[in-house]
Amino acid sequence: MRGVPTERNNMASTPPRRIIHINTTTTNPTPFLHHQTHPSLLTSLLHFLRRPQSLPIVLFIFLFFAWFSYRIQRASHYSHTMLPERSTDSDLKANLVRFSSAMPSLVAKDRRGWLLDPVSLALSSGLPGGAVTCASLHVGEIRPGRLRGNHRHHDCNETFVIWGAATKFRLENNEVADNGYAEVTIGKDEVAVAASPSHKAHALVNIDPIRSTFFIGCQDSVISYNASSSDFNVWKDL
Missing domain, CATH: 2.60.120.10 (Jelly Rolls)
Known part of the structure; x- marks a missing residue:
């Protein structure tokens, strides 16, 4: 009968144990989401370009760059032709x-x-x-x-x-x-x-x-x- 009180005394003197939960999930999901965004945009763009509705936009972009290149060449040509060629x-x-x-x-x-x-x-x-x-x-x-x-x-x-x-x-x-x-x-x-x-x-x-x-x-x-x-x-x- 003496063993029982001893066990109770030990239980009473032992402090309660704390349960610690370790969170292994990353606290910053932004890099993962950022990494997933680029392939999604690229895929959407490629999907859009395959559609017939994209043809006018593609032609417009092409004509814009052709016009821009033409203007640069003309500006270079004008700078050369403003003076007479009597230099030889x-x-x-x-x-x-x-x-x-x-x-x-x-x-x-x-x-x-x-x-x-x-x-x-x-x-x-x-x-x-x-x-x-x-x-x-x-x-x-x-x-x-x-x-x-x-x-x-x-x-x-x-x-x-x-x-x-x-x-x-x-x-x-x-x-x-x-x-x-x-x-x-x-x-x-x-x-x-x-x-x-x-x-x-x-x-x-x-x-x-x-x-x-x-x-x-x-x-x-x-x-x-x-x-x-x-x-x-x-x-x-x-």
């Missing part, structure tokens, strides 16, 4: 200055196209020996593979405007070694102003396979085509 030694020797026919440039200032005064532009560009007035004027076409000029006038100075096709312009220049002339090619998208002083031969050759060359010739006196005032067929290789 060949143009200087040919007494010629060229401009872009694209807008904007010094001769094409709006969307209607280009417009210029050949005499004023030649003088302001520093071309020596051109016409200072237009006593006579010629407007002409040169078809592919054909030429005009290849002659030398002794009684007038001339200023030319040339455009429309790939064109070879040749000007007599005794300072050029070997052949005695300067020769340059004018691009189909360029407008060239050239000056040919008296006693200097010149020639215009259309080297474009399709387009016609157009030109204006301004002379400061009326041209006489008699044998004493002009020399014809100066160059035999044209």
Whole structure:
């Protein structure tokens, strides 16, 4: 009978045990949810793109990027064409200055196209020996593979405007070694102003396979085509 009270005394003196529950679940589920969000959006996007209704949106995005790329290229092109291309030694020797026919440039200032005064532009560009007035004027076409000029006038100075096709312009220049002339090619998208002083031969050759060359010739006196005032067929290789 004495064992029973002892057991009760031990139970009374022992403090109650605490039950601790350990939570093994993560306290921050955000990374898991964030990880699951991207595949869900990607899957939804891919599912949407497979639907026919997505075609207008895809075309719009494509056209937007194409337009944006075009604007960047045009801006780069404008920065290049705002100044005349008379920077090469060949143009200087040919007494010629060229401009872009694209807008904007010094001769094409709006969307209607280009417009210029050949005499004023030649003088302001520093071309020596051109016409200072237009006593006579010629407007002409040169078809592919054909030429005009290849002659030398002794009684007038001339200023030319040339455009429309790939064109070879040749000007007599005794300072050029070997052949005695300067020769340059004018691009189909360029407008060239050239000056040919008296006693200097010149020639215009259309080297474009399709387009016609157009030109204006301004002379400061009326041209006489008699044998004493002009020399014809100066160059035999044209």
